[in-house]
Amino acid sequence: MCVPGCHAAVHNQLNRRGLFKAGAAALAAGSLATAASRAEARGVRVFNRVVDLTHTLTPDFPTYIPDWALSIEQLTTFAENGFNTRRYSMVEHCGTHIDAPIHFAAEGATADEIPLADLVLPLAVIDVRAKAAENADYQLSPDDLKEYEAKYGEIPEGACIAMNSGWAAKAPGDGFANRDDEGVMHFPGFHVEAADMLMSERGALGIASDTLSLDHGASSTFDTHYAWLPSGRWGVECIAGLDDCPATGATVVVAAPKIGAGTGGNSRVMALI
Numbered sequence: 001m002c003v004p005g006c007h008a009a010v011h012n013q014l015n016r017r018g019l020f021k022a023g024a025a026a027l028a029a030g031s032l033a034t035a036a037s038r039a040e041a042r043g044v045r046v047f048n049r050v051v052d053l054t055h056t057l058t059p060d061f062p063t064y065i066p067d068w069a070l071s072i073e074q075l076t077t078f079a080e081n082g083f084n085t086r087r088y089s090m091v092e093h094c095g096t097h098i099d100a101p102i103h104f105a106a107e108g109a110t111a112d113e114i115p116l117a118d119l120v121l122p123l124a125v126i127d128v129r130a131k132a133a134e135n136a137d138y139q140l141s142p143d144d145l146k147e148y149e150a151k152y153g154e155i156p157e158g159a160c161i162a163m164n165s166g167w168a169a170k171a172p173g174d175g176f177a178n179r180d181d182e183g184v185m186h187f188p189g190f191h192v193e194a195a196d197m198l199m200s201e202r203g204a205l206g207i208a209s210d211t212l213s214l215d216h217g218a219s220s221t222f223d224t225h226y227a228w229l230p231s232g233r234w235g236v237e238c239i240a241g242l243d244d245c246p247a248t249g250a251t252v253v254v255a256a257p258k259i260g261a262g263t264g265g266n267s268r269v270m271a272l273i
């Protein structure tokens, strides 16, 4: 039996679709609370809300190389053809997107080959907004990771670590790529020493940057890309919505495109909280 209020409370803990069947079964058994704990025991993560970590992609969204942007063509219209269809064209690394290992390696997994289980991970959000506001070339460092762990505990194995530099709010304006007069971009990224620590000491599987690159914008050597991706790990660039995520406790879902042999691709990224 449920005490008064129990159904509402437990309903809020169950996601409406994923656990619908579990919820229905539990109702039949007379206890949703039992179903929720059973689901957790089976490893199903219970969550209350979903946060969109994806920028809406439009043709004016900045890209690392300016002519990599999205273009759209209207193929049919409802008025003329009875149905609407568009064709779009873009480079794989456009908008909120995944970098597959093959992007910076002679051999490695393509986007379609990344195991689904590696795309649903615990999410650690590292807040470097204050430092990035002072220094557009800021690189997230091992000290930032240690500072995070002193507050929130050790980053769990198999996690995705996201950098919140505050840059998502600048898109799609010019401040997002932040090109100077010479065309050099200035935005934050992961320092290669932080990437090394996450690989060798924390067993991380993904990193996500809220800027146009895993490396800081002024980099010409792409040290973090060359250290991280060839190790078989993935990255997400142009992640959004991190202000609405807790520092710890969320699960990130990266819905990478399953286009054969992709080096990456525009992805719907979300956090289950």
Ligand SMILES: [Zn+2]
Binding pocket: 093, 097, 098, 099, 237, 264
């Ligand atoms: Zn990319």
